[in-house]
Amino acid sequence: MHYSLSFLSVPVSSLLLLPLAVAQQNFDWGKAISRTGWNVTADSFQTGNEAAKAIDGNTSTFWHTQYGDSVAPLPHYIQVDLTKSFVVNGISYQPRQDGNRNGDIGQHTITLSNDGITWTDPVEFGNYLSDKTTKYTFFSHASARYVRITAQSEAQGAGNQWSSMAELNVYSPDTSLSGDTFAPPAPSTKGRWDATVSLPIVPAAGAISGDNTVIFWSAFRPDLFSGGTGLTETALWDPRGQAVSEKTVTDTKHDMFCPGISMDANGVIVVTGGNDAAKTSVYNPANGAWTTAAQMKQGRGYQASTTIADGRVFTIGGSWSGTRDGGKNGEIYDSPTNTWQALNGCPESVIFTKDKGGIYRKDNHAWLFAWKSNSVFHAGPSNAMNWFNVSGTGSYKSAGTRLTAPDMMCGTATMYDAVNGYILAAGGSPDYEDSTATTNAYTIKLGNVNENPKVTQVASMAFPRAFGVAVVLPDGKTLVFGGQSWADPFTDTTAALPAELYDPGTSRWTTVAPIANPRTYHSIGLLLPDATVLSGGGGLCGTGCVQNHFDAQVYSPPYLFNSDGSRATRPVIKTVSAIQLKPGSVLTVATDVAATFSLVRYGSSTHTVNTDQRRVPLSASPIGSLNYNITLPSEPGVLLPGYWMLFALNSAGVPSVATQIKVLLP
Template sequence: MSTIMILIPFIVASLFPHFQVSQPLTSSLFAKQGQWNLMRPNIGISAMHMQLLRNDKIIIFDRTDFGHSSIPLSNGRCRIDPYDIALKIDCSAHSVLYDVATNTLRPLMIQTDTWCSSASVLPNGTLIQTGGYNDGERSIRMFTPCYDETCDWVEFPRMLSQRRWYATNQILPDSRVIVVGGRRQFNYEFLPKNPNPNNDYPSAIPFSFLQQTSDASENNLYPFVHLLPDGNLFIFANTKSVLLDYKQNRVIKQFPPIPGEEPRNYPSSGSSVLLPLDENLGSPEAEVVVCGGAPRGAFDSATRGNFMKTLATCGRLKLTNPSPTWVMEYMPMPRAMGDMVLLPNGEVVIINGVAAGTAGWENGREPVLTPVIFRPSETDSGEKFSVMAPASRPRLYHSCAVLVKDGRVLAGGSNPHVYYNFTGVEYPTDLSLEAFSPPYLAPEFDPVRPTIRYITNNNVLGYRVFCYVTFTVPYYGSASDVSVRIIAPSFSTHSFGQNQRMVVLKLSGVTYLAGEAYYATVVGPSTAEIAPPGYYMLFVVHKGVPSSGSWVQVM
């Protein structure tokens, strides 16, 4: 390490004076149950799809064949589509860019229909967005974040090999994106990919697992896809899951069906996360959790007016075990259409959804307003789940949730009916945006809350390269129980956060500097299979309380 690298943390530390805490931490309802805040009652559109970008703005969009939204396009622009089922000429926006810091937004122009589409973020921070409905079913769209008002969608019609409606995307270690499945699409393809010389479009690769798991209700749409540390893909559809070696295009392992054999994918609409990968273990364990959903037959039953109770179970599968078997947990209440969001401290919040029915307009009943915090590492079964403060608005079909850099979870969307119908239905279209603040944001935890002051290497994390994170903690004493984590923001749609990922970086030590200042010595991710190249939010967690995040680029 160079002399200047050694001196930087000490120079930074001198800027922060000593602070003594005179009062012990106290308890409050916020510290136990979190709290909700309404950010905007109307963002103009319903949040069917959401993605946080590296400039702390969230791109939000619904579908284009809805009729007039509540926000006009700027500069007199209009979308002209003679085949649109709602409006042939539409001068309203169906995508907005929301600024988290200022709580403001601006309309964006999207031309082709994005209904039930998928996305990933490329290593340079560009969102690549795929598929949809009608004229959008084979489209690719790209959005590159900027720091002025000039960036907007760029579209490439008919660039996918197959129509992709209800597909799932995953960024890969080599920076390509795999697009898996879609309605009646039992195959996958890669982006970018050289065209097949014997065809106008790149070819798709057959994937019989998707055909084997399809049923009359198509409970294998939006399959859960997770990239594992060995570079293979875990893919869960309906009740079954496999390990796919996408490089050799072959299934190398089949896992046991989830106990109970109730479907978990759309339209049953459970959710799933890959739990944090901890580099301090040497070889990180990979464990997947699948929670909630609706029983088999729930969709057909709901269309006849009978709303079946949803599922209260979570299945855990440790994929790095030689012979993985499902371990079942029980949530405090049943839930379908819930979103599972990884929190900076390693916990998982399960938010939005219903306790009866299934996905689809008017197919859900009994909204679950209370998020649940799931603590995967807790051994006491009574402490694994905690019920949080209730939201004021139901979030049912087509709702979303994303983590933002300050540790809050933003939730939006619900039942976006054609023509933005707000009357005459059980649960009308919802255009609001709310923020849930988990308990760790309560003021009681401020004395132990770290603040990131400086990250070496210009906020670049190189693979297996040492990095030094200077941070302060108001409470005077040893900064014990410290970890440094990176989180890849997810593309949230239909109860699944595509590409969501947390890596606990290898910690070589925490050094006390002066006053409130410390620096942590961490090592960049060991492989691109553990952390694909791209932008992540880095958090310092002290005694279970996270800092606000800082953007870093893994490369």
């Protein structure tokens, strides 16, 4: 990407630095670079509001684009010359502090250059929240002398042509801050964290919609979870572009913080409980609308839910919200009739951990997996495991224990091979907070319903992780990222930045590229249709809380790179015989290269839980040159109804961009 522009340049070598407490907040992963000697330029300024005001150390002054005799139209940019190249990994942008929101930056990009002529693709893009708080944006390490922010819009859809900024800082992971340093490219075996996506909310929950957009939400405020009910702040992002939009959802009178999330047989996102404990809201990707559904029998928060083989949604636990004295037994939701039924034969007491915090912590974030015959397997986080039967008023049967493992609250569990019933459980801590996280990992192999599964302890992770997130990949590996070694909500201390990949073929972990921002309490993770992984959020602790991460970042796993670090050529699914099929159907697929295939169900994520995602490896029979017949699994408890991503993988394991497949009810 190249730009040739006439800069309005102002030297600022004699200006004071802004006090550390105001705009040079330092982090373990990034330090503010000294602004001595910087030059700052912009495409436009109003006299008295020159570009130099953005680094003058005075929060009462600010850069503002022209608004006097004429108005300079968007887009606008402001850029700094650091005077020499640094390894950079972030910026902070402080909006004007005079109480006026004119010129707050909304949609924008951040680009870098070492010569001021050739510019990178955006290392960050998105939409900032319109308020006075300082925005901290971190991205993967890169070499730069010049840093440019380009504003495409004013924040929150205000519609004016202005841009403004009180203070700007640039960050470096190089603690010496000596300059003249360069960031080596990450080895292809480590994968790469790509552009950061700035959001107008802290994404404490998210899901892949049936139209392949990502819907994020926080709570009644974009930055705070506590104290409100009746509405939810949301944001939408289409991974195929850079635009991020926001919406305040008031239609359902539901604050959807700390909910259960499941996608039903038609791809409708069913969100239950949370701050408004008994509410149910549903998001229909067909029209992008939220509507109210029937209330649950029990108010809940921090519960988990899962869609079962017949399309109903089962939930259990959740004493964080509503009454905090337990009794959050199972219940089940039927979308077509919009009704909930109590399942008192599925008692929540059997899923309790031994948490020192009491009942309101013991029944949180259950690991639930739909299985054969409309059963639900409970894999944790308690050491005890269980089978739930949803017929009639429900019943349960103990499934033994996860060997001698401690309780793994806020650990991760992924079904990486649903055909053979394999689940990977990793991390977590014995207690929800003030507790030491574990590196332990186990595979759980399901067999017949009501039989104890086979549990095997496998190699441990390199990093202890409570509040981490796991995402299953098309090749069957599981990516685990985020978390911290000491479970301490609303902190980023002891955060694990490197991600890890578990390979079921070797039962081993590989440490891969580090993420730019810590992802701890209230972070999420989702597999995207292009086989990349989205990681976002953390915090939701109020105005000025630096643990609020208003962003997400996209990871390209190692399978998307050649050995020399260049991007691998991806196979292409050219045609499919159908995009809506029942279990047991035969699907014919044409590709451009010899391929194997897998299905991964669309995911949803909050508080370490993603019960929607699972992977189904597929057996394909060649029927001529680059054409295949694939017989889908006939068991609806394996191939759940709803939307799935069909991937083709070439002989090197490189996945295609997914083709959407809807699995129908039997």
